[in-house]
Amino acid sequence: LFARREGGTHILRIEDTDVERSREELSQQVLSAMDWLGVPYDEGPYFQSKRYDLYRAAAQRLLAEGKAYRAFETPEELDAERKKAEAQGRAYRYSGAGRQIDPGESERRARAGDRHVIRLAMPAETIVVDDLIRGRVEFPADALDDFVLVRSDGHPLYHFSAVVDDADMKISHVIRGDDHLANTPKHVALFRALGAPIPKFAHLGMILGTDRKKLSKRHGAAAVEEWRDQGILPEALVNFLALLGWAPGDNREVLTREEMEREFSLDRVGASPSVFDPEKLLWMNAQHMARMPAEELLARSEPYATSGMPPKDAALKAIELHRTRARTPIEMGRALSTYARDPESYDPDGMKKQVKPETAALLEKLMARYETTSPWAVEALEPALRQVAEESGVSASKLIHPTRLALTGTTVGAPLFDVAALLGKETALRRLRKFVEVIRTQTGS
């Protein structure tokens, strides 16, 4: 939203340098989730796993300029140091021993195949991060030690590859989760060491689960797909997510992509974390369905009409009948199918409560009347039924409820006469006839 609003370039970069956690299919999952969400990018995707030369060159340059150095401690040695610090009740920091090694000596040992990591020589000064959302944040020098840029197996670490790429791609704004704020002084120091301009930073509050635990990045892409599979519309999900932390300020909540792109501003983004409420997401989904053109809603629901679709003109009418009753295209698809296939069973509670001894006879009277009712439309169907009820000395509801059960198999749904009209005379009468048969068999009358 920020890139769109500012007329910037949104670049997609896949950070897949962690060999254990990065697998091809996970990258594909991210890509397809972005695609489904309709989040466009202007450039990329770039894969860090294909940019190792760049990181290697940057590491060599920092080494040559004395801004980074090799450190030869073994994991065991470091572990011992850590334990010692712990025993003494001190906070552990890397000793910085590698800084003392003469560059020529360092070079020789590296060539001889001594295992080593490459660390950044952190400046001994407070690092200030100017955050667009949080303001000025200071990190005292003694809180940061010389962190590792390149592991002993030659793999660049996240902080290093990310900054090298940000510099290379001339990233102007880094907008990311709050969890990275504490890493930012490292990044600032790295940008400086690289001689690159420091981008603007904006750290967003994190999104928490209902259990108040963080919604993990690793589960992120999978979750997007789960929402999709549950019938959440991408525009509803994007709208909902945008509103976690940002608000246009005038009480509007249901927004189109265009509105958000036009109005988004970091000034109006809050710093506090927010809990993801699936209930409200569902409401948001229904709101977007309510506003969607019928044709579009039909197209999105059709895949879920797994037991048949009515003809298109009927389907479009059914959409209007059910759009306030369905919260997802999945529910809508199911509703559409009821117009194409006769009920195979009837709601048991409805059978118990609405089917009385006289019901079959009443329905037969109704069927007889409906044989001659014309036109087959709400204006004629409703008075006809009410008349039959009156002539039989029963309330209209004694006829309405069993009829709904006969036509749809359920006790709830769209207004009965609209349903009957949409079904058409032949289908409606067939369903009534079948229902009467069923109840006559059941009651043995």
Next chain:
RNA sequence: GGCCCCAUCGUCUAACGGUUAGGACACGGCUCUUUCAAGGCCGGAGCGCGGGUUCGAUUCCCGCUGGGGCCA
């Protein structure tokens, strides 16, 4: 453990020193009604605590508490 961030109804949020603290989800009631929804109306529900600053603090500062994160 060290460092950092955050703090308004259960949840998402508005408010940028003076408001009966507004809206939304959820919840309850009423209404509409052939059912269920949707819609409309009404209601319950919040400034974590303690100090300052100020004529006046939800709002600014400090501390505490609580939650979260990073590093290890």
